[in-house]
Amino acid sequence: MKSLRLYAILYLIFLYAPIALLPIFAFNDGTVIAFPLKGFTLEWFKELLTIPALHAAVLNSLIIAVSSALIATCLGICAARAGTRFAFPGKKGILGLIMLPLVLPEIIVAVSLLVVLLQLGLPLGSWTVVLGHVLMCTPFSIAILNSAFQSLDVSLEEAAIDLGETRWSSFRLITLPLVMPGIISSLLIAFTISLDEFIIAFFLTGTNPTLPVYIWGQLRFPQKIPVIMALGTILVLASVILLAIAEYFRRRGVARTGQADAGGFL
Amino acid sequence: MKDTLGVERPIIALENVEKYYGEYYALRGISAEIRQGEFFSLLGPSGCGKTTLLRTIAGFEELSGGRLTIDGKDMKRVPANVRPTNMVFQSYAIFPHLTVAENVGFGLRREPLSRDEKARKVAEALEMVGLRGYGARAAHALSGGQRQRVALARALILEPKVLLLDEPLSALDKKMREQMQTELRRLQRQVGITFILVTHDQEEALIMSDRIAVMFEGQIAQLDTPQQLYRRPNTRQVGEFIGVMNFLPATATVSDETHIEVEAAGLGRAVIAPDQLPGGWHPGQTQSVGIRPETMSILFPGETTDRRVAIGTVEDLSYYGDMTYYVVRLDGVDRPMTISMKNLVGRPVLDRGTEARVAWDARSLVLFA
Amino acid sequence: MIASETGSGAIPMIKLKINIKIKAWPRLGRSEAAQGYFLVAPPFLYALLLLAAPLAAIVLFSFWTQDYLTLDTTLTLKNYREALSDPLYGELLLRSLVISLAVTAATVLTAFPIAYFISFSVPPSRKSMWIFLITIPFWSSYLMRVFLWKVILGYNGVLNTTLTGLGIIDEPLSFILYNANAVVITLAHAYAPFAILPIYVALEKIDRSLLEASRDLGESRVMTFLRVTLPLAMPGVVAAVLIVFIPTIGDYVTPRLVGGPNGLMIANMIQTQFLKLNNAPMGAALAVLAMAMVTAVSLVFLFLNRRYLKGQK
Numbered sequence: 001m002k003s004l005r006l007y008a009i010l011y012l013i014f015l016y017a018p019i020a021l022l023p024i025f026a027f028n029d030g031t032v033i034a035f036p037l038k039g040f041t042l043e044w045f046k047e048l049l050t051i052p053a054l055h056a057a058v059l060n061s062l063i064i065a066v067s068s069a070l071i072a073t074c075l076g077i078c079a080a081r082a083g084t085r086f087a088f089p090g091k092k093g094i095l096g097l098i099m100l101p102l103v104l105p106e107i108i109v110a111v112s113l114l115v116v117l118l119q120l121g122l123p124l125g126s127w128t129v130v131l132g133h134v135l136m137c138t139p140f141s142i143a144i145l146n147s148a149f150q151s152l153d154v155s156l157e158e159a160a161i162d163l164g165e166t167r168w169s170s171f172r173l174i175t176l177p178l179v180m181p182g183i184i185s186s187l188l189i190a191f192t193i194s195l196d197e198f199i200i201a202f203f204l205t206g207t208n209p210t211l212p213v214y215i216w217g218q219l220r221f222p223q224k225i226p227v228i229m230a231l232g233t234i235l236v237l238a239s240v241i242l243l244a245i246a247e248y249f250r251r252r253g254v255a256r257t258g259q260a261d262a263g264g265f266l
Numbered sequence: 267m268k269d270t271l272g273v274e275r276p277i278i279a280l281e282n283v284e285k286y287y288g289e290y291y292a293l294r295g296i297s298a299e300i301r302q303g304e305f306f307s308l309l310g311p312s313g314c315g316k317t318t319l320l321r322t323i324a325g326f327e328e329l330s331g332g333r334l335t336i337d338g339k340d341m342k343r344v345p346a347n348v349r350p351t352n353m354v355f356q357s358y359a360i361f362p363h364l365t366v367a368e369n370v371g372f373g374l375r376r377e378p379l380s381r382d383e384k385a386r387k388v389a390e391a392l393e394m395v396g397l398r399g400y401g402a403r404a405a406h407a408l409s410g411g412q413r414q415r416v417a418l419a420r421a422l423i424l425e426p427k428v429l430l431l432d433e434p435l436s437a438l439d440k441k442m443r444e445q446m447q448t449e450l451r452r453l454q455r456q457v458g459i460t461f462i463l464v465t466h467d468q469e470e471a472l473i474m475s476d477r478i479a480v481m482f483e484g485q486i487a488q489l490d491t492p493q494q495l496y497r498r499p500n501t502r503q504v505g506e507f508i509g510v511m512n513f514l515p516a517t518a519t520v521s522d523e524t525h526i527e528v529e530a531a532g533l534g535r536a537v538i539a540p541d542q543l544p545g546g547w548h549p550g551q552t553q554s555v556g557i558r559p560e561t562m563s564i565l566f567p568g569e570t571t572d573r574r575v576a577i578g579t580v581e582d583l584s585y586y587g588d589m590t591y592y593v594v595r596l597d598g599v600d601r602p603m604t605i606s607m608k609n610l611v612g613r614p615v616l617d618r619g620t621e622a623r624v625a626w627d628a629r630s631l632v633l634f635a
Numbered sequence: 636m637i638a639s640e641t642g643s644g645a646i647p648m649i650k651l652k653i654n655i656k657i658k659a660w661p662r663l664g665r666s667e668a669a670q671g672y673f674l675v676a677p678p679f680l681y682a683l684l685l686l687a688a689p690l691a692a693i694v695l696f697s698f699w700t701q702d703y704l705t706l707d708t709t710l711t712l713k714n715y716r717e718a719l720s721d722p723l724y725g726e727l728l729l730r731s732l733v734i735s736l737a738v739t740a741a742t743v744l745t746a747f748p749i750a751y752f753i754s755f756s757v758p759p760s761r762k763s764m765w766i767f768l769i770t771i772p773f774w775s776s777y778l779m780r781v782f783l784w785k786v787i788l789g790y791n792g793v794l795n796t797t798l799t800g801l802g803i804i805d806e807p808l809s810f811i812l813y814n815a816n817a818v819v820i821t822l823a824h825a826y827a828p829f830a831i832l833p834i835y836v837a838l839e840k841i842d843r844s845l846l847e848a849s850r851d852l853g854e855s856r857v858m859t860f861l862r863v864t865l866p867l868a869m870p871g872v873v874a875a876v877l878i879v880f881i882p883t884i885g886d887y888v889t890p891r892l893v894g895g896p897n898g899l900m901i902a903n904m905i906q907t908q909f910l911k912l913n914n915a916p917m918g919a920a921l922a923v924l925a926m927a928m929v930t931a932v933s934l935v936f937l938f939l940n941r942r943y944l945k946g947q948k
Contacts, residue, residue, distance in 0.1 A: 008752045011745065015772045015827060018783035021793060025786075033786045034796045075678040086671030094675055098682045103878060105885020105929070107902045108922055111909055112689035115696055115919065135685055138678060158326055159359035161347045163373030163424065177363050196776045199887055203909075212778050219782055219892070228782075236775040243774050247767060 019236050026229040033225055044230035054231070057214035061195055064126050064210060068133035069190035075134070076141025076186055077179075083142070084149040095142075102139040109135060110203035117204070125206035132200035137190035144189060144250070148182025181249040188246035192239055211235075277302045277337055277427060277460050278323060284331035285318055285484075292318040294484040295332070300428075300462065305454050307463045307471040310481035311507070316464045319481070320430050323462065325349045337427050352421035353430040356437070358413040360405045366392070367401030369416055373424045391419040394453070411442045418450075422457060429454075431463045435470065447473055468508045472496065480504050498542070502554065502634045511556045511632075512603035514596075518552035518633060528631065530555045532596030533576050536628035543633055551635040559606040561630035564592060565623040566614055573625040580622050583615070590615055594622050697920035704913065714920035724904065724921065731900040732928060734815055735884040738822040742879050743872060745823065746830035750871075753831075754838035766835070773828040778888060784821040785893045788812040813895025821889045826882075830875040837871025838864070873940050880936075881929050901925050 026045070030038035048054065082088075083095050101109055113132050117124065152175060160170030198212040205213055215231065218224045276299035285293040293315045300306050308316040321327045323334065325346030334341045336350060352373070361369050371388040379387070392398055395415040400408075408416065414434060421429055434450075435443045451474055454461045465471050471478050472492040479489040488500045499505035502513060516530040518538075526538045533555075564580075565571060578596035590609055595602040605624065609615070616622065698710045718724045753765045772780070787793045788811045795807035811817055841864065849859040887902040894900070901921060908918030 004748060004752045004756060007748055011749050012768065014824065015769065018780050018787065018824070019772055019775050021783055021786060022779070032791075034791050034793065036796075036800070075681055078674050078676075079678040082671050082674035086667050086674065088668040088671035088675075091671065091675075094679050097687060098678050100682070100686060103881045105882050105902065105925070107885045107887050107905055108690075108693075108926060109686070111905060111918060111922055112693040113685065114909065115915060116689045116692050118915075119692070131685055134681070138681070142678075153357050153359060155355040155357050155359040156361060158346070159353070159355055159361075159420075160372065161326075161345075162324060162351075162353045163420065164347050164376050166347055174361055192774055196774075196778075198778050203906075212776065215776075215778055228779075232776065232779040232783075235779065239774045239776070240771055243771065251763075 022229055022233045022236055025226065026233040028226070031223055031226060033229070044226045045234075047227050048230055048234075051227075054211075054214060057209050057211045060126055060208045061211040064129050064133060064201075065191045065194040067130045068137050068194040069187045071130070071134045072137035072141045072190040073145075073183060073186045075138050076145045076190075077183065079138070079142045080145035080149045084146060084152075085154070099139045099142065101135050102143075106136070106197075106199040107203075110200045113200075114203050123206065124204055126208060126210075128204040128206070129201050129210060132204050133194040133197055136197060136200065137193050140193060141186040141190050144186045145179065145182050148179040152178055181252050184249045185246040188242050188249075192242050192246075196235075196239070275302075275338060276300055278462075279335045280319075280332070281334075282332040283319070283322065283329060283334060285315075285322060285327060286330045291484050293322070293330075296484075296486055297332075298479055298486060298489055300460060301477075303458050303460055304476040305451065305461045305463070305474055307465060307475040307478045308481060309465055309468060309471040309478050309507075312466055314481040315484040316466075316481050317432060320353075320432055320462060320464045323428070324351055324353050324430050350427040351430055352424055352426040352428075353432065354414070354417045354421050354434045356432045356434070358417040358434075358437075360408070360413050360416055362406040364405055365401065366397065366403045366405055366408070366416055369405050370401075370419045370423055372420060387423055391423040394422070394456075395419045396449075410438050411446065414438065414446065418453070422453075422459070426459065428460045428462060431461060433464055433466070435465070436467075443470075450474065472508070480507060482507075496558075498632060499556070502556065505556045505632065505634070510559050510604055510606075512559065513554045513556050513601075513634070514599060514603070516552060516555040516633070528552070528555060528628075528633065530631070532578070532599035533574070533626065536574070536631060538628060538631060538633065542629070542631065552633050554634045556632040556634060557603075557626065557630055559591070559604045562605045562624050562626045564594070564605055564607060564616065565625055566616070571625045573627055576624045576626065578622050578624055580616050580618055580620050582618060585615060592616065592622065594624060596624065693919045694923055696916050697923045699916045701914050701916045706916075714917050715924070717917070718920050718924055727899065727901050727904050728921075728924060728928065730815070731884050731902075731925065732932070734818055734822075734890075734898075734900060735880055736932075737815075737819050738826065738883045739876055739880040741819055741823045742826050742830045743834075743875050746827060746875065747834055747868075747872070750831050750834035750838055754835055766832070769831055770828050773825075777825060780825060781821055781888050781892050784817070784824065785812065788817050788820070788893065812893060813898065815894070815898045817893040817895075818890050818898045818900070821893050822883050822886060825889070826879045829878045833874035833878065834868060834871040837868045837874075841867045869940065869943070873937070876936060877933055881933065884925060884929050 024037070025033050027040050027042070028037045029041035029043070079095065079098055083091065109132060113128070113135075117128055122128070156174050156178075157167075157170050160174045161167065165173060196212060197210075198216065201210040201213050202216065209217065215228060218228055278300040280296050280298045280300075283293055283296040284291070296315075296319060308319060310316045318327060322329060323336070325341065325344065329342070341349060361372065364372070367385075367388050370391050371384055374384045374387065377384070388401065389398075392401060395418050397412065397415050397419065400412070400416075405413075405416065414437075417434070431450075435446055438446060447470060450461070450463075463471070463474065472495075475492055477489065477491055478495055480487045480495065482503055488495060488504050490498075495504065495508055499508065499511070502511075505511040505513075514530045514532055516528055518526055518528045520526050524540060526540065526543070528536050528538050530536065565575070576596050578594045578599075580592055581595050581602050582593040584591045588609060590607050592605045592607065593602045594605055605622075607613070697714055698712070700707045700709075700711060700713055718728075749769070753762060753769075757765050785792070789795070790807050790809060790812065792812065794811070795804075798804045799807060811820070845863055845867070846859055849863045850856075854862060884900075885902045886900065887906060890898050890900040890903055902925075905918045905921050905925070908914045908921065
């Protein structure tokens with residue numbers, strides 16, 4: 001068992017090695033990304049503030065991520081509730097199609113959407129990226145919301161109806177508050193996925209790039225790398241914070257319905 | 267609850283109620299009347315349709331056929347939220363995100379009462395179930411017994427005409443269950459509301475109910491008082507389900523209107539009174555008689571009796587302290603029977619393999635088709 | 636709640652009340668299946684319009700041809716013939732398959748001990764912390780992570796400068812960047828949580844008394860693992876394999892950044908056909924071939940697994 005623990009620690013080092021480098025070189029006073037380090041600087045972070053194209057990309061990405069998260073979560077609520085509460089013929093096939101993007105190579109989703117949009121003569125833009133991102137985020141939302149809806153006793157809603165509430169008001173008074181932590185964590189996860197997603201954005205974006213597409217463009221220029229490192233540090237930090245919040249809400253949901261904690265996402 | 271003519275009217279009337287899911291029949295023609303203020307039980311093995319029937323009365327399942335009236339009103343197209351029934355769910359369905367008081371007062375949201383009046387009603391309801399002062403507690407931190415009390419208070423606060431209880435005691439341990447059985451009875455007498463209890467536990471049904479409907483495969487096999495059900499089961503199935511019953515092959519002949527003669531394997535001939543016969547009986551259909559273990563006794567060596575005596579052998583026994591259960595095979599019978607004996611002072615416990623003289627009465631025989 | 640009827644005058648009132656309720660809440664009476672369809676309709680229609688229809692369009696497109704900007708909509712197998720006869724495409728498809736299989740094997744084999752460690756050695760109260768630790772890197776920007784591997788593995792990269800600086804090697808290692816090895820390492824890193832989680836879930840489901848029963852019946856630790864733990868963990872391993880294998884075959888970023896000319900994969904060619912060569916039908920044909928390949932390999936794998944599980948009984 002000791003060797004297994006050692007292996008686990010080495011594995012964690014392997015997992016964290018790349019992102020551990022981010023802050024190291026983000027604060028390194030040198031344009032070449034190599035050891036030994038040259039000294040401490042905040043210059044790369046300051047430079048981030050002076051690039052209008054970057055700011056535009058960030059804003060664009062935020063708008064896309066918020067829209068995608070909202071739409072994906074709404075669709076996710078519908079699918080998760082239908083899947084956990086009702087039995088209907090063809091359920092497996094229908095939910096299978098909705099979950100398909102989880103295992104489909106992203107490039108396939110991207111090119112197939114691109115072909116259809118171009119054939120229909122529709123202009124590419126942020127909204128086409130949203131269309132694609134919703135497709136990618138919905139399965140994740142469903143996976144999170146499924147566990148929220150599943151842990152819900154069916155008789156809770158029946159009890160509310162029995163006590164005089166209508167179907168809708170019992171959903172609003174009982175189900176919604178109980179799955180709210182799941183909804184919030186679904187919003188955060190979908191937001192994070194959309195913010196990071198590159199391939200679909202790369203194919204479907206119009207003239208305004210998203211943040212990952214902007215970064216992709218900068219990777220070709222070696223002198224821009226330290227700035228990208230600084231940007232990456234901020235992004236990782238933001239992701240971790242969002243994720244921690246999502247995890248907090250998920251756990252609160254678990255505690256609220258009073259069941260045992262079965263572990264993390266997915 | 268009397269109508270204009272002063273005739274007692276049932277609080278719930280079921281007329282040929284049917285429920286099917288596709289090809290599967292859950293309820294096949296249930297007819298029964300449940301009286302105002304009685305403690306009524308639906309008893310049967312799992313899958314017999316008792317829970318479906320309860321949920322039909324509550325309005326969670328729609329009827330596929332037949333008629334259901336509650337307090338004289340047809341319940342067709344009346345949704346669950348406006349029916350004058352409230353339910354205690356098997357899982358109790360306590361809302362985990364609300365406090366005890368919010369749970370109990372949940373149904374008052376739509377009542378035209380002031381805040382103070384609602385708080386007073388909640389306090390009264392909690393008092394009634396023995397949870398005074400628990401109002402501010404978080405619901406998910408309660409024990410099983412407390413959850414059940416909250417569920418009861420929450421359902422009773424709306425003063426329903428009928429309270430429906432879906433296996434409310436099955437999740438509790440034995441001690442707690444016995445305590446709640448007494449308490450539920452007390453509560454029912456106190457509020458005077460009709461209670462309908464679904465249970466698979468025959469002992470629980472016998473202890474608590476005024477009347478019991480025994481259900482098998484979507485039909486009511488017998489609807490009677492606990493005593494009648496135990497003493498005079500209509501069918502072998504009912505006799506077997508409630509308590510323990512021994513069955514012996516038998517034939518019957520009618521000599522005249524008042525004397526029916528039965529010839530039972532191992533016991534011999536006996537004369538039966540007409541009131542021991544099941545309804546609609548005719549002699550040709552009798553194939554067996556049933557007899558309860560405690561209506562027989564094994565005579566210890568030298569003991570005499572003026573009851574009928576049959577001879578057999580003790581095959582096995584289980585000693586319970588207060589009671590001993592003997593497995594006895596009567597001479598000329600294939601299947602052994604169970605006989606229970608109180609362990610009175612001076613009465614010896616017989617060994618395996620000894621001869622048993624079994625004393626019995628013709629009055630305790632029940633005839634079955 | 637219906638008020639008790641006290642006189643004949645009250646009856647119409649009550650009826651009215653009930654009718655209003657029914658009209659206002661027609662869904663209360665609706666059948667379960669209808670409610671299910673009603674709810675699932677929005678996400679289903681979305682997936683139908685934006686996933687199923689475009690996928691069908693891609694298949695249709697692959698039978699068309701394009702010459703610069705003119706699209707010829709006559710159905711033909713020309714693209715497929717070209718894709719299968721031109722060694723360039725064939726090599727790319729084969730290489731994608733081999734790299735994906737290598738990534739899958741590497742990821743799942745290295746992930747299994749981690750999942751086993753978390754499930755069996757970590758105390759229950761700290762399990763979710765470990766799972767959280769493992770998922771965090773996955774949520775940081777994929778693009779950044781791949782790029783950072785380039786920084787680590789490069790000729791003048793972190794690994795080489797550190798190793799030469801420590802005197803372990805004299806010359807920078809060159810076999811670790813701009814080739815298939817780099818692609819395998821990077822993708823194995825990117826898909827680690829996808830492999831660990833399903834295996835972990837499967838291991839968690841194993842009733843621990845089964846293992847004790849096996850020991851009790853005279854099996855050693857190793858044999859218990861082989862005869863009880865591994866077969867019961869198989870569904871998780873299968874899920875891990877599929878969830879890693881399927882998306883990696885279509886990966887674009889990794890081969891492009893760390894693969895070099897000999898590490899490029901089919902997705903890069905699909906992108907080139909669509910965005911650079913303006914030959915969307917050829918790109919569509921390659922995409923369909925890639926999907927067909929993924930499906931075929933997945934089915935073979937599922938079939939083998941079923942045979943394996945049957946042999947266990």
